[in-house]
Amino acid sequence: MLKKRKLVTIVIETSIAHRLEDDLLECGAKGFTSSLAHGAGPRNSRSSDIEGGNVRIETVVSEEVLEAILEKLKTNYFPHYAISCWVSDVEVVRDERY
Amino acid sequence: MLKKRKLVTIVIETSIAHRLEDDLLECGAKGFTSSLAHGAGPRNSRSSDIEGGNVRIETVVSEEVLEAILEKLKTNYFPHYAISCWVSDVEVVRDERY
Amino acid sequence: MLKKRKLVTIVIETSIAHRLEDDLLECGAKGFTSSLAHGAGPRNSRSSDIEGGNVRIETVVSEEVLEAILEKLKTNYFPHYAISCWVSDVEVVRDERY
């Protein structure tokens, strides 16, 4: 009954968050959920404090979309921005939505 | 030492959040954690923007309680409301609390 | 390509959050992400309401650091504070960061 999907959680400095949200949808994600956060990390070089912290973005996606997202992150985000990303397995009820 | 439990994450429009929190406890959840969020989804038909976004609710529960919650969601929430829900496996230390 | 790590999620009353964040780094976590939250739980004895809710702290760590964190929680936090903690499996791309 429950279907398997991937949950991608991304924490990114505020100034880039809006662009990333657009990119996620472009990669095929059908939705996302964002909330404000702050934190510390190994890099810590960013403008985010001044912009008011980080944004924590979650998106539940299929395997294929996951691939596309990770690809995008690797080219356009990881090299430059204060960003953290982790992936986990989740199950959803209404699988046509994700 | 660590015991298995289920983590249910629900994102729901603000106006319904309070009712859902009550329902979770009624289904047997021993607690929940809520925070403000916003997002986009496939349905996007809701009053939540006007109410100030979504609420992201998490609850760690046992298998049985999970069943009860999903049942409740299916009857009372999924058909009507802007809601997203996913389930994952977690481990807890103090299992009597969840 | 993706490497396995542990995601520790901790919900704790606001007044203790800053100390816990320091302790996490001391235990070897290389970073954390915090956001404001509120909730209900089985204990519900705390000063957090008055301080403005809870803080929800996430940290992605290795197995060894996880052990250290759980140890610390068991001695210094669980007995006294309003705190909830769960652990799940995640995968990360840039494993040297976690």
Place this chain on the structure above:
Amino acid sequence: MDGLQLALTNLTSPPVLAFALGLLATALRSDLRLPDAVYQALSIYLLLGIGIKGGVALGQSSFEELAAPLVGTLILGAVVPVAAFYLLSFFTRLDAVNRGALAAHYGSTSLVTFTAGIVFLEALQMQVEGYVNTLLAVLEIPGIIIGLALASRGINRQMSWGESLREILTGKSIFLLAGGVLLGFLTGTAGYARIEIFFGGLFTGVLTLFLLELGMVAGRRIKDLKEAGIGLFLFGTTFPLMAGALGVLVGQITGMSVGGSAALGILSASASYIAAPAAVRLALPEASPGIYLSASLGITFPFNLVIGIPTMLAISQLLEGFGL
């Protein structure tokens, strides 16, 4: 001041401009966004503030002064939603559920439209009775309940009125509004003097910020409008004029001033998009927010800002001319 100038005064008030700026932000895909927590806080402030003002005014008004307008407003609160419900079957092909939901919105009032109207009237040095704030609170609730009652005929399931009513009446918008009236009434002018800078002096400024975000919300809904259809569009622009004119009439008949009657007209013309959507969402999930939000926020709100508000004043001046 002629009609065009009137309209211009209205259109260049800071809250109205901020709403337009919000629409622009969405159109340009700006990353501007008022944090959710702050947006919620602003709406708490606005609801509580207007409630308090209403309560203070209530305490200052004599029974004779208030009785007629109050009764008139209650009648208005019953007639408008019923009229909306039946007129909608003329304008659209919506089912009873959605018509009831819309009736709840148009029967209730919009705090923001009302305040923009007051800003407008004050800019013209029009006198407005303080107790119109009280009338706002009074007009807020019956429309919602009548609308839901009308809609309930259209649903199959048994509606649990008891629990629904509790949820609606303790819902944050109505609780704040009613609680504010209570607080204002009990504290009186002496108490209000101590919080006047906060709840009075800042009001228009806070509203400006709030409308900036509301403009963005409305902007994101613009594509829903296309689906709404021409019937809903016609309803959303003609019904406010009818309901508003009725409101002005009630004001004039019950002895209110030109400005006060215009304000009551604006109240009656306005469609709720804070209290009503929340209540309808809770009690009537079958109704489509795409329809009622598009109509109240997407069509009627801007229509009232631009046309409805000055029209209500014109009608009031006209009726006054008739010696009503």
Place this chain on the structure above:
Amino acid sequence: MDGLQLALTNLTSPPVLAFALGLLATALRSDLRLPDAVYQALSIYLLLGIGIKGGVALGQSSFEELAAPLVGTLILGAVVPVAAFYLLSFFTRLDAVNRGALAAHYGSTSLVTFTAGIVFLEALQMQVEGYVNTLLAVLEIPGIIIGLALASRGINRQMSWGESLREILTGKSIFLLAGGVLLGFLTGTAGYARIEIFFGGLFTGVLTLFLLELGMVAGRRIKDLKEAGIGLFLFGTTFPLMAGALGVLVGQITGMSVGGSAALGILSASASYIAAPAAVRLALPEASPGIYLSASLGITFPFNLVIGIPTMLAISQLLEGFGL
């Protein structure tokens, strides 16, 4: 103005009414909730603002004027927590840890009670020395530390006083209060004039909003009260009167006015529920928040709002009559 009227003036001030409204919201299970971020911001504003006012007043007062009240307040800050600690073994069967925690709360002060008191005194056109704001900051800290010291006897583990003290003194409440005093002192009246509308003019309004939420918090704690027991209830209602009377006495002896002495009495009568809980939580996790929060927020705060505040004024007027 007789006693009943006094009490009524106090009870109908906007902050007190907002607290009652918050209690009501919980009782009715309203979904109203001030977002956490906003609640935290309001408390930052209140603490910094009162600190700044205290600092400005400090800069305006001459040494002669201030010396006696300052010394008196420091003595008060030492005596009250010790008295609370020992009296508690008379009233209750609590262990040293919990008695110490309570001593920290009652030895410290409540900004909110104090401000409600000032609102009350000002409504009666009573003059209050500006430096009572400074005394608040002075009285805030010693009580907490003495309470913790008393409690530390009851715990087995070694308390690391160095780190604990740093954590407490840099904790946000105390940092804001002390930092505000510094800022106010350095900027003086000229600088304060530029921020007076913000930190002064809005203060009561912001407090009103804050108390709305605090009322809800207190409402959720009401069931804890039952567990608290009759002893704690008696302590929570009689101790404030004793500590308060002592405070008034100190004020009168050190040459403060009727209003100023009443204000110092209110400070002394009040029990902290912002700074003290945070500090106790950090340094004394063994103590039960269910006990100290129930007592300070659930019992003593409303007691002071309703009875404590006017009583302190009455005592001050009485002592003044004795020619003290």
Place this chain on the structure above:
Amino acid sequence: MDGLQLALTNLTSPPVLAFALGLLATALRSDLRLPDAVYQALSIYLLLGIGIKGGVALGQSSFEELAAPLVGTLILGAVVPVAAFYLLSFFTRLDAVNRGALAAHYGSTSLVTFTAGIVFLEALQMQVEGYVNTLLAVLEIPGIIIGLALASRGINRQMSWGESLREILTGKSIFLLAGGVLLGFLTGTAGYARIEIFFGGLFTGVLTLFLLELGMVAGRRIKDLKEAGIGLFLFGTTFPLMAGALGVLVGQITGMSVGGSAALGILSASASYIAAPAAVRLALPEASPGIYLSASLGITFPFNLVIGIPTMLAISQLLEGFGL
């Protein structure tokens, strides 16, 4: 008033003291933290507010009055970033990308420095032309774009200017500032009167709270400063004086008053740390925030607060003496 007193007036203004308090909070490892949502809201308020003021002033100024200063400011906006870019190769060994990023920051302006300057000038009863607020908005944007253009030579990838420009110009800081100017211009003094308490009266108070948090942010960056190197430090303290002097000169030449010229000098001396970092981050990710934020927020901002602001006034008075 001699130099020392001038500096003292400046240093003891509430916003400057709050910044210092924020630095202290970080140094003491306080757990104080303005919630992210509130911090964002404050910056929205400040940007929109200053934009509105600029727009209102724009509407009040005659074309003759404004034309020369406006042209002068545009020239300033082009010259300063280019000068910064080339001087940086003298002061440091940074590559073109990082020099371009710095040029964008120093070519743009700091709202906070500017406001602190205005607070300072007003404390000295200096008259300042209202339209300097307009000049701020004008000076904000060209520097950023020129800086990015200069940097783009240093990067390998193809820069997509179209999309980048859209992202920058609709980015929240610039949108709010420009949108505020529009709103203020359209609403005029009559409309502004209705929101003056909110956007005007509270401004310095809100800025004080904002700087408290900004001080903490700056404090957390202090260790980055060590890595910055002596060259950047020299640039960050001498360039503002040069750019500032140029700004004062432009002011005096274009017929502005002593105070107005000093204000334009302060604008020109200031380095952006709200709009520019966001824009640079989006369009020029290769540049290191550790460098440009350290320079603008860590070095130049405090330098200007303490030395730059009074120096600009001194230069303006000097030039005025020359009869310019």
